[in-house]
Amino acid sequence: MTGISTKEELFETVRQLEKIGGELAQVVWNDPEISGEEVRASGRFRELFREEGFAIVDEPRMPNAFYAEYGHGHPVIAFAGEYDALPGLSQKAAAHKEPVEEGGPGHGCGHNLLGTGCALAAIAVKRYLQSAAEAGEEISGTVRFYGCPEEEALAGKTGMAYLGMFEGCDFCLTWHPMTANRVLDTQCLACARVEYHFSGVSAHAAFGPERGRSAWDAVELMNVGANYLREHVPDRTRIHYAPLPPLFVPNVVPDRAGVTYMVRAADMPTMRSVKERLDKVARGAAMMTETEAEIRLIGGTCEVARNSAFADLYYRNMLEAGAPEYTEEELAFAREVQATLDPELLANEIRAYGTGGEGMAAGVEPRNHWMKVPVNSGSDAGDLSYIMPTMSAEFAAWAMGCSPHTWQACACSGTTLGEKGAFYAGRAMAGTAYDLLHDPEARERITEEFHANVTVPYEPMLSEDFLKRAAE
C-alpha cells in the first residue's frame, strides 16, 4: 500500500490485515489455553508484533504477559488484548453442541477474537505512524499492544498493573465480543474473590461428637450470616459463594472446611466495605463454633470508571468504521445457533435491541443504550480505567441471543461471524486512536473527565501468593 494519511485509508489498512487476523483468530481458537496457561497464544501474538517491527517488552514475573511498542512521544495509546480460554467449553465451529475434546477448554468468551481485534488496530496505527514518518511528517504518538493473560481469572491486568507494566500510558482502548455493536459507557461492578478457611477438631460424629468442633458448621453459619447481610447492603451489591474442597463424610466431624465468596458492588470503596463486613460474619461463625477462620484474598478488580467523552469518540468511530454485512450462509448459521436457545429469552433480546431477528445484529446500538441498562458483571479492564482513561465497546461476534461462556459463543467465535466482529472492532479502535493522535481537545476532555470520575487512588487487590511471587 502507498501512504496512509486519512482515516479512511487507516480503515483500509485494517481491511488489508484481515487475512493475518483471520489466521491468528483461528490458530488461537483451535489451541485453547485457560487462564494462566497462555504460553502458545502469547507466543503467537509476540511473534506477530516482532515481525511487524514492534519492540517487545516482557515481564519475567508474568511470562504470559507482554507489551509491544512502536513510535515515540505522547499520547501513548494502549490496546488491551486478551487470549485466554475457559475450561470445559470445548466446542466445534458447529450449530449443535459437539465438543472437540470432551471436557476440554474452549473459547467460550471469544478472547481469540478480542486479542486479534486489538492486534489489528495496533498494527494499523503503527503502519500509519510509519507511513507518516516516511512521508516526512513526524507524528508524536506511541502505540502499544498489551497481551493480557488471565482475564477469566480476573487477575491478569491487576497483576500487570502492580508490576508497573502500564506506566507511561495515556489512553486505553479495548472491546469484547458479544451479540450487538454498542459502546460500553457503563460502570460494571467492582469485584473481589475471597476464600474463608475454617479449622476445628475432628471426632467420630456418633461416638464422640462432643469432642468435635466442626469446620463445616462454621461454613454453614457463615453462609446464613451472609444471606442475612444481603438485605442490608447498597443496591447492585452481589454476594455469591461455593464450597471449597476437601469433601468429607457425615460420620466424621470435619476439622477443615472452606468456602469461596465473590463480592461485587457498584464501586471499589463500597465493595471493600461489604467485604470487610463479610469478614466479620466469618469471624462470628468461627466464634460460634469454636473454630479458627483464615481469610485469604484471591484477588479483586475495580468497577469500570465511566468516561462519556471517550465513549462519544469511540461511538463516532463505530459509526464511521461501518458495521459488517453478512453472507446468506453466515446468517443461516447464526439462525441455526439461535434455534438452540430458549425461544422466549431470544425473543426478549431481539425486542430489547430491535435487531438480530435475521441471526446477527445489524448497525450500531444508540449511543445512550447503557444509560438504561447497567452491566452487573466485572472486568479486570476496571483496573485499567482507574489508571488511565479507558473505553471498551461490544461488537457483534455471536448470533443474537447467545450468552458469553456458552458452547454457542465458542462455536461462533470459531467462524467468520466472530472474525467480522474482530475486524470491525479493529477498524473502530484504530479510528479512535487516529482521533486521539490528532485532536488535542478530545484528549483534554477525556483526561479531564477521567480525573473528575476517578477520585480514589488505584490500589490493586492481589493474593498474598501473587505478592510473594512478585517479590522474588
Ligand SMILES: [Zn+2]
Ligand atoms: Zn470475556
